Amino acid sequence: MTGLSRRTFLGAAAGAGAATVLGSRLASAATTPKGCFAGGTVYIGSYTSGATGHGLDVTTRSGAALNPVRTVPGITDTSWFDRSADGRTLYVTNEGDPDGYVSALNIADPAKPKLINKVSSKGGAPTHLSVHSSGKYVLAANYSSGSVVVLPILGGGKLGAATDLVTHHADSGQAHAHQVVNDPTGRWVLAVDLGADSVYVYGFTAGKLSLHQQLKLPSGAGPRHLAFHPNGRFAYILQELRAEITVASWDAAAGKLKALSVVPAVPPGTTGDRFPGEILVARDAKLLHATVRGPNTIASFSVSPDGGTVKLVSTVPTGGNWPRHVALDPSESWFYVSNQRSGTVTWLPRDPATGLPGAVAGQLAVGSVNSVYFAS
Structure with missing residues (x-):
């Protein structure tokens, strides 16, 4: 399945009635909680190939509301963000298929990103990237080719040619690498592969990956993303095709x-489409949250003090269709959800007492949106 056909299947192309222009936002009905991070630059990624997005849009915040500023020209199919250790360079995936790229942009002025260079991801549909905690490499996951690439960071944030490329193989069907991150120690790199129903653990030295473990999950689980508990002893693996979270210990x-x-990511008796999208753990580690496409909800889970037990405690509508991604703002006072099919970014307040999301307070129209990233 190609990246484009995957996005068609999972909803990147805007559905009927979807917004097609980055434009007017609904007035926020919510007040800004005390201590809420207000202002700053926020980047929004969206699909451009066979879709209605702009690629990379710059917005600012007024209270919780997002306000459009500009589109960065020439940055296509932006589907993930991370930045350099010094905060001056933004790295984005350009999810082309069969030829994917990763772009480096100077954000010394966060409101005016400037392209530094763009290099091949050595595969198709790079859907995720992360800057290694050493600050020396960008790691990217190529979905359609089922591979993980290592790109060195050169002077001024520029990306160099790949230092390594590893390709996964599924027992049946095709491998689809969906995420690649390092563990909290920086010693290990973990790659989540939806098609191979596996999480791969690699040793990482001098820009080279060496396979150390392949954790195989049940056939058809479709692991998509994982998030670590702040204590570094547990990882929560979000399964896209079974609407579940696998709790795993990490040594x-x-x-x-x-x-x-x-742990199920939907209440008992839920029917129809159920495709989880993104997972995150709040800083206080009392709750973790995941989007679920189909019911179009944020599912919230309580987390035991040691991190080893989670339980579904709440589901809240995202106010849009097909929530691919969710992010908390830097103060963790607001949730921002990228609803792909409806072409909207919605924001929901986070209850300061319970940590749970409230009702949708406002939205911004962004065609074929897939993710939101806070620069400042």
Whole structure:
């Protein structure tokens, strides 16, 4: 399945009635909670190939509301963001298929990103990237080719040619790498592969990956993304095709994941489409949250004090169709959800007492939106 056909299947092309222009926002009905991070630059990624997005848009915040500023020209199919350790360079995936790229942009002035260079991801549909905690490399996951690439960071934030490329292989069907991150120690790199139903653990030295473990999940689970508990001892693996979270222990000394339990991401009796999208853990680690496409909700889970047990406690409508991504603002006072099919970014207040999302307070129209990233 190509990146474009995947996006068609999972809703990147705007559905009927979707917004097609980055434009007018609805007035926010919410007041800004005390201590809320207000202002700053926010980047929004969207699909451009066979879709209605602009690629990369710059917005600012007024209270919780997002206000459009400009589109950065020539940055196509932007589907993930991360930035350099010094905060002066933004790295984005350009999810072309069969030829994907990763772009580096100077954000010394966050409101005016300037392209530094663009390099091949050595595969198709790069859907995720992360800057390694060493600050020396960008890691990217190529969805359609099922591969992970390592790109060195050169002077001034420029990207160099790949130092390594590893390709996954599924027992049946095709591998689809969907995420690649390092563990909290920086010693290990973990790649989540939806098609191979696996999380791969790699040793990482001098820009080279060496396979250390392949944690195989049940056939058809479709792992998409994972998030670590702040204590570094547990990882929560979001499964796209079974609407579940696998709780796994993480032994950083040994570089080993161990699956412990599986928790549904939807209430009992839920029918129809159920495709989880994104997962995040709040800084206080009392809750983790995931988007679920189909019911179009943010699912919230309580987390035990040690991190080893999670339980679904709440589901809240995102106010849009097909929530691909969710982010918390830097103060963790607001949730921002990228609703792909409806072409909207919605924002929901986070209750300061419970940590749970409230009702939608406003929205911004962004065609074929896929993600939101806070620069400042």
